[in-house]
Amino acid sequence: MDHATLLFALAGILVLIGLAGLVLPALPGLPLVFAGLLLAAWADGFQNVHWAWMVPLGILTLLSFAIDLWATAMGAKRVGASRLAIIGSVAGTFAGLFFGLPGLVVGPFAGALGGELLHRRRLHGQDIGHAAKVGVGTWFGIVFGIALKLALAFGMIGVFALVWWL
Secondary structure, three states: OOHHHHHHHHHHHHHHHHHHHHHOOOOOHHHHHHHHHHHHHHHOOOOOOOHHHHHHHHHHHHHHHHHHHHHHHHHHHHOOOOHHHHHHHHHHHHHHHHHHHHHHHHHHHHHHHHHHHHHHHHHOOOOHHHHHHHHHHHHHHHHHHHHHHHHHHHHHHHHHHHHHHO
């Protein structure tokens, strides 16, 4: 197997692992997709996909980080979350990063639940039902974020493929 073929195979593997990482939050999905696309363009000497095409794809990759935080916060906000619950959901997302897949599932929910309980206790006494609703809303936000990132990933792959073959 020659050098270029090996690099293209590695690029394909990175893209596939990145796509899996969009659904399995323990992996950095879009950064891996971008790394695979960049490696494929580099392995070809940027002949088919010029480096200038990689800049907007890199910007879209950076945008995916904002999508994660935004979708989680919006999911909580849509079900009437307090500011403390939204802060808790974002903090729970970051904290969950250190605990792998279970942490990324439980972290945002626990953060939103805890933040909402703190808010409610100060105002009305504890309301576990509403706080749980906020936690579930946070999960729906995460699912929406995954859908947005999948669309972004397939859009990036589509642009790359289109540029490659045109």
